[in-house]
Structures are given as structure tokens and as C-alpha cells.
Amino acid sequence: MPYDYKRFPYRRAKGLDAPEPRHSCVIVGAGPIGLALALDLAGRGRRVTVLDDNDVVSVGSRAICWSKRSLEILDRLGVGERCVAKGVTWKVGRTFHRDNEIFSFDLQPESGHKMPAFVNLQQYYVEEYLAEAALASPLIDLRFKNRVDVVTVEGDHVRIGVETPEGDYTLDTTYLVACDGSRSPVRKMLGLDFAGELFEEHFLIADIEMEADFPSERRFWFEPTFHPGQSALLHKQPDNIYRIDLQLGWDADPEAEKKPEKVVPRIEKVVGHRDFRLDWVSVYTFQCRRLERFVHGPVIFAGDSAHVVSPFGARGGNSGLEDVAALGWRLAAVLEGRSAPRLLGAYDRERAFGADENLLNSSRSSRFMTPAPGAERLFRDAVLALASEIDFARPMANSGRLSKPCVYPLEAPDDPRLPPASRPGAVAPDAPQGKGWLGDALGSGVTLMAVGTEPPKTGLRALQAEVNEALAARYLGDATRALYLIRPDQVVAARWVEATAEEIETAEAALWEEPR
Amino acid sequence: MTLVTKPNIPDTDGFYAELLAAHQGLTEAESQALNARLILILANHVGNRGALTEALTLAAKTGAWGQPPATPRDI
Numbered sequence: 001m002p003y004d005y006k007r008f009p010y011r012r013a014k015g016l017d018a019p020e021p022r023h024s025c026v027i028v029g030a031g032p033i034g035l036a037l038a039l040d041l042a043g044r045g046r047r048v049t050v051l052d053d054n055d056v057v058s059v060g061s062r063a064i065c066w067s068k069r070s071l072e073i074l075d076r077l078g079v080g081e082r083c084v085a086k087g088v089t090w091k092v093g094r095t096f097h098r099d100n101e102i103f104s105f106d107l108q109p110e111s112g113h114k115m116p117a118f119v120n121l122q123q124y125y126v127e128e129y130l131a132e133a134a135l136a137s138p139l140i141d142l143r144f145k146n147r148v149d150v151v152t153v154e155g156d157h158v159r160i161g162v163e164t165p166e167g168d169y170t171l172d173t174t175y176l177v178a179c180d181g182s183r184s185p186v187r188k189m190l191g192l193d194f195a196g197e198l199f200e201e202h203f204l205i206a207d208i209e210m211e212a213d214f215p216s217e218r219r220f221w222f223e224p225t226f227h228p229g230q231s232a233l234l235h236k237q238p239d240n241i242y243r244i245d246l247q248l249g250w251d252a253d254p255e256a257e258k259k260p261e262k263v264v265p266r267i268e269k270v271v272g273h274r275d276f277r278l279d280w281v282s283v284y285t286f287q288c289r290r291l292e293r294f295v296h297g298p299v300i301f302a303g304d305s306a307h308v309v310s311p312f313g314a315r316g317g318n319s320g321l322e323d324v325a326a327l328g329w330r331l332a333a334v335l336e337g338r339s340a341p342r343l344l345g346a347y348d349r350e351r352a353f354g355a356d357e358n359l360l361n362s363s364r365s366s367r368f369m370t371p372a373p374g375a376e377r378l379f380r381d382a383v384l385a386l387a388s389e390i391d392f393a394r395p396m397a398n399s400g401r402l403s404k405p406c407v408y409p410l411e412a413p414d415d416p417r418l419p420p421a422s423r424p425g426a427v428a429p430d431a432p433q434g435k436g437w438l439g440d441a442l443g444s445g446v447t448l449m450a451v452g453t454e455p456p457k458t459g460l461r462a463l464q465a466e467v468n469e470a471l472a473a474r475y476l477g478d479a480t481r482a483l484y485l486i487r488p489d490q491v492v493a494a495r496w497v498e499a500t501a502e503e504i505e506t507a508e509a510a511l512w513e514e515p516r
Numbered sequence: 517m518t519l520v521t522k523p524n525i526p527d528t529d530g531f532y533a534e535l536l537a538a539h540q541g542l543t544e545a546e547s548q549a550l551n552a553r554l555i556l557i558l559a560n561h562v563g564n565r566g567a568l569t570e571a572l573t574l575a576a577k578t579g580a581w582g583q584p585p586a587t588p589r590d591i
Contacts, residue, residue: 382552392560 001239002209002279003124008055008131010145013162015169023049023173024335026160028148028186031058032123033303033320034179035130039077040328042139043444044488046335049171050140051162053147057131060280061122061207063317064237065218068108069405069427070321071115072439072490079129080115087119088236093218095399099225102387103394107402112470113430114437118402120216120237122207123317151176151189151299158298175331177300179320182287184305190296196289197363199310201370202252204283206244206263207237210276214242220399222369222384226269231369231399233312234270241279244270245311247369254283286310288363290355294323295348302327307355309362312369312400319358322405326350329444329488339512346513354406361401368398412494413507419477428490431471438471442490446508453481456501460485460508487511519570 014020025041027034030052041048066074066083074080095103108117134140149168150161158176162169178186187194219234221227230247237243244267248257256262258281268274290307294300303320327347333339371380386393408425421429431438441463442449448460451471455462465471476482485493485507494507525531538554539547559568 378548378552379556382549382556385549386553386556390557393556396556 003122003239005056005059005124008135008142008144010055010165011143012166013143013146013164013169015162015171016164016167020169020171022157023047023171025049025175025177025331026051026158026171026173027177027179028052028160029178029180029303029305030054030127030131030134030142030144031179031181031303032063032126032130032317033324034177035127035134036073036077036321036324037177037179037302037328038134038140038142039130039137040324040444041332041335042134042137043077044329044332045139046332047139048141049173050134050142051146051148051160052142052144055144057124057127059124060205060282061124061237061241061243063123063126063314064120064235064243065314065318065402066119066121066126067314067318067403067405068113068115068117069403070318071119072427072430073321073325074126074130075115075439076444076490077130078133079126082129083121083126084116084119086125086238087121088216088238089116089119090216090218090236091117092215093220093399093402095397096219096221096224097384097388097397098221098223100388102384103397103399105402110470112432114439115430118218118314120235120243122237122241125238126317148180148185151186153190153297153299156298173298175298175300175335177302177327177331178305179303180305182304182308184301186299187291187301187305190299192291192296194289194291196287196308196359198287198289199285199366199370200250201366202248202250202254202257202283202285204244204246204248204252204257204263204266204281206246206267206281207241207279208244208267208271208276209240209279210242210271211240212242212271218402222397222399227266232270233399242271246270248283250370252283257283286366288359288366290352290359293348294351295344300327300331300344300347302351306351307358309358310366310400312365313358313361314400314403315358315362318403319354322354323347323351325489325491326354333512339514343513350408353408357406358403365398365400369400408491410493412510413496413499413503415479415482415495415497417477417479417497418482418495419474421474422484422492422495424492424494426492428484428486428492429474431474432468433466433471438465439490442486444488446488446493446511447484447486448504448508449475449484449486451475451482451484453483455483456499456504458501458504458508460504518564518567519574521574 025048027050038048038050071080091108093105147163149163152159160171221232233245235243294306302323309315330343371377383396387397405427410425412424447463449463451465479497484495487493
């Protein structure tokens, strides 16, 4: 069944009838990143307005691979379980050269996590769930068919010109967050440079609907016999939809390649029959670019407007949700006056670090998949030739390194006796807790988690962890007790085997960049 | 310096002859492909990341001997 694109309700904006009081936060773009950020801020008690030029979810499946970290973030925002229930869970990826399997990976070899390694789910479902949650929130003013056509920074605030079907109006806001995608109109209106690398190789994306029993795995082929000399990628999605991604070469004609008479025979060679329906087709090239800074005074960028990568590591939508996690609690603290605006500098630093890691991985995969003539091609082919026969070369075959959250380089208290998985800067690993999960117990605030010991008396919310096998492996290692300070985005801020209340409170104050 | 730069192969002449023999009868492209596989195999055997970087640096900066002399414009 093709997806039913329903229209979201359009309502006449107040600003059309009378000037609106200054907003504290306006988000431009109701895609997955803008909506997730709105829900994160609303969950922290902040009022937020979201402007979107359209009134439907994204057309075509677009971002489909949602990482464990993204699912944990979506879960905190109230839609994670829905995404997992609807999506196709997978953790194994297989890479083939010609018709031989040369490499496979298991992204979640251990148990004891609420969320799976990856779920494939069309972007339109994720947007639908987020939009429903946002529409239900009394703190979110979601305005469809409100196109931003002017943005000017006026000292300490931003003036936004908005176009609606019923006329134009103006909004003033203390903060504007641009979640308006890779072609970001806000970025263009501010004249910001989007530097990086453009890859000229063309790829065909086709979503097809068919009855099939392909396993829930990611499959990638280098030079398969069904698509000679190029690469191919297959992903399973819900509703019997399969994503097929075919490399076409740099000299392909995008318009011609989109036509069903070209696409259908190509797909037929992949799946071996014609018993399928084309759901969505797109031809793309990709880029690896980022803004130099993600915070420009009162204008903040998150998601594709701030950074874009090739699609092969699932690092687009997932890195955008990581931006949301790193920004939400900080922006909320600035909006409520708890922290000075310079706290947003920490968002910029951390996510620039994350973007660089994504760009590095993405460019390396792109180079391997689309080698330039000469030495690049020579070594790529050498790796593939060796990988069919010899173990060491198998992991060198780079079909995309799948999105994992980066470990932020924090200067924070740490103890070498504690295990690396939960070091400061890493996302606090999930573990079973009673009948539930640690992630749920941590919630959206700062938590002092005590493992195998009593937490010292501080002003912080304390959590006495249930010590079980998974939790001990992830949080104790060789130690018998530990204290963990965990941030509102569930990143480990600091940890000790032993600490005084004062040491813990000092580390907590540092999170908000409050001098103590 | 972890990269060995002093003579280290017993029977140097024998190894050199074996290297040439491996390329015997190959086309230019086949020879290049063989060299690429050989580099990857040897690099994996070495394993030591620092030594590999030193080897890459050394290879890049050597080899000037035998090139045409630089013209004054290049200098």
C-alpha cells in the first residue's frame, strides 16, 4: 500500500491580524530535526513556534536508517517505541564483491539494550509521529504553509518575514533555529559559506513495493553481476517496501535515469522479476560540507542545514538528531535564563566535532566506492581482489561505516578503573533496570547515578542503579563501586570511584558553564 | 623511529630476483595491480601504524635522485 500523505491543518497566523509579541524561540523547518527539537524544548517547559513552508510530511522515504542513539533520543521525545514497532529492525550488514560475500558486521553483538542497533523506517513515518506529538503539545505552535522569506539579525534578536496563503507578516524572536535542510534558505539569506567537497558520481534511489522474503539485513555489492562495474545497496523497509540504491557513474543523465522505462529494467536485474511497483525514484549526487560555525549570534543551525554527508553511513538524519540532543537542554537553559548565551558555544564545539567525524567517515567511504582513476582505483581494486580470499583485507572494503555517536572530548573527572564504554563524553550505555531500562530511568534531566554505593548528598536528582551483569560490565569494569554524573542528553559528564559532594557539584555547575 | 632503515633482509639479491620474477610477463597494468596487492599484504604484516606512516613519508621524500635536474624557475 502506498503511503497516505495527509495534509496537516493550516491555521491563520496571529501575526496576520496584529503584531505578535516577541517570540523566544522560532524553529524553521518541520522535518524530523525541527520537530524533534520542538518536542525536546517543550519537554523542558519552553514555548516554541515552528514554521514550515509545506503541510505534508516529506515525499519519498529519504532518511530510512535510524540508529540506536536516534531511537533513544526519539524515545525520550515519546515516539521511539512507535518507530521500533513500525520499523524493520536490523543489525547485520553484508558486503559482497561480484557474487561473493567478503565481509559482514553485527552492529549490536551484546544484549541488554532497550533499542536495537538500527531500525529502517521511511522518513515520512518518523515525521508523522513527531508532528502528531508536536500538534498535541500545548507549548508548540506549529504553523504549516508559513514560508520564511526574509531573515535579518537585528542586534540581539531576529526579524523573520513570513509568507502565508493569506498574506505576509513579521515575527521577532530571540532565537531562530534553522532546521531547514541541506539547501537551507536561512543559510542562504544570511550569506553563509557552506564549504566542502562535491562528489560527481550519480546514484539512483528506487523504493519498490514487492512481496519478498529478503532478510532484515543491509546488503551492499561492489561490481555485482546484476549491475556490472558499479555498486548496489539493498535495504528492507516496512510495508513491503525495499530501498535499492544503484551507482550510475559520473556521466549518467539524471532526467533520463529517473524514467520508469530506464529504472524498471535495472531493478528487474536486481530482484530477478518484474512483479514490483515503483514507489519513489530519485537520482542524486552527494556532497560533504559543513558550516564553519553552527551558532551565529541568535541564529543556530541544526541538521542538514549545518552539515551534509553522503548517505552511505546513515549519518544524515542520525547526526541531525544528535544535534537536537546536544542543543535542546542548552538552549532551554539559555531561554529560561539559567545559563548565559555562551553555553551555546558548547553545542557548536561538540557538534562540529561530531560533524567532522561524520565527514571524515563519509569522505573515506565515498572515495572507496567511487575511486578516482589512477592510484585510488588501483588500491580499491586491490583491496576487493584480496578481500575475496584473505581475511585481513575484508574490513578494508568500505561500503559505509554506520553511524555511531561520537565521544565528545570532555575535560572532566574520570577514573581509569572504570570501563571505556561509559567514559565522559560517551552516551550513557543502556542496561536493564528491574522490568525497565536505564535510559528511561535517566530521563531528561541531570542525574547522579550511584552504582554499588550510596550517592553522597547533593542537590542533584540521585539514582541508585540496580547492579546486574550488563550494568556492571558497562559501568563498573574492575571497580566495585562508581558514581556517574549524567547530562540531560544522557551523555556521561563525569565519573568517579569515589567523590565528595563538592566535587560532584563542581562538575555539575560546569555543565551549565556556571563559575563556582 | 620504529621503521627499520638498515639492511634487514637476509639474501637481499635472492629477494630482489624473486620480486622481479613475480612481475615477469605481466603487462604494465597487471604489474601495478600486483604491486598494490603486495603493498597491502606487507602493510598488514607490519601492522605498526607509526612504522607505516614513516614508510609512507620516506617513500614520498626519496626518489629525487635520477629525476631531471630542477630548472631555476622551479627553485
